Amino acid sequence: MQIKQNIKNRLKNALRQKFSNYTPETSYMPFHTRLLGRDRMALYSFIQSLNTNFGTSIFEPVAEELGLAKFDNITRQAFAGETITREAQRVIQDIMDNLESGRVKPNKCNEIERILRVAHSGEISTIKPTKIDLLLQKDKSVYLIDIKTAKPNKGGFKEFKRTLLTWVASYAYANPNAEIHTLIAIPYNPYEPKPYERWTMAGMLDLDFELKVAKEFWDFIGGNGSYEMLLGAFEEVGIEMRAEIDEYFARFNTK
Known part of the structure; x- marks a missing residue:
């Protein structure tokens, strides 16, 4: 093959x-x-x-090669954009505050909808968001992926979440017609054959829409059996x- x-x-x-x-x-x-x-x-x-x-030297080039047949375009170490509205920043902070306090559970569809409503509203700020490890495009859909280590620091999940939300706002500002998806990817499950201990991320990430681990991630990139x-x-x-x-x-x- x-x-x-x-x-x-x-x-x-x-x-x-x-x-x-x-x-x-x-x-x-x-x-x-x-x-x-x-x-x-x-x-x-x-x-x-x-x-x-x-991640940079092995997983990114492998993912790029694997996804060439499935996606229209793949970019490694991409920029989400450098412009964000003040209203989008306010919404992101409100989302983070509610998640950190436990008042709400993560809901990616709702969070993206809230951000997109204000992605072009009011004053703007210039930012330097974290680079996107993998940017995948298929028709109007775009997937912004952050590849993490197999056992990320639990204390870092808040920043992971903020990064994903910021990517949505800054990418939407420059690409208003894009259908945006953001993901945290874990290349392998260190607990195999036991399930990945996703509970550690449950308070910050919408596990159904923001996290892909091991087989789930690679099969998403290249198709079943990848x-x-x-x-x-x-x-x-x-x-x-x-x-x-x-x-x-x-x-x-x-x-």
């Missing part, structure tokens, strides 16, 4: 680029190094470094590059 081969090529290129730019941490750990070896310590450091930007195909592609790349990876880390054992 060509799409699987394209994804494998992107993965290999991403790893090789990471190898060419990677410099192990310089912290001196004499006991760890003597016990485990410099190659294993370099591998440990590499994994930590890779985890830091896995998640299983991706797991197979990652495994095959690991096998095909094993000698190359081992050779790379073996260098760190030379003096």
Whole structure:
């Protein structure tokens, strides 16, 4: 299948680029190094470094390749816009206040409707919202996606929500005819085979419309069966590059 081969090529290129730019941490750990070896310590450091930007260097290009056949346009690290009305800011703050106090439950359809009603009303402000990890377009529908780590900090959910609401207001100001959807994406479920612990987000996110986890996310991007195909592609790349990876880390054992 060509799409699987394209994804494998992107993965290999991403790893090789990471190898060419990677410099192990310089912290001196004499006991760890003597016990485990410099190659294993370099591998440990590499994994930590890779985890830091896995979303940008791995998940985003994979999602881009996967969605090419399904969406009209895909943009990584996109801008939602830099203009928002004061009325939209007021509505967003009111939504956040009600959610934080527990007076209302998240309702994405209602929240977007409220924001769109004032998206072009009154005075405007210039803002610099967080970049959109993935912007997907299909006809008039646009999906603004924020890819998060598998176990996001519970304290960050308020800012996640505010970011999604701000994207709606700023994108709507510049694109009044767009049908806007905003999502938090979690690329895999660290609790597998148990369900993802969504309750931690329940007070801020509308779980039916604002959150996609693991299979739900990847199948949304590429269609049914995409998640299983991706797991197979990652495994095959690991096998095909094993000698190359081992050779790379073996260098760190030379003096």
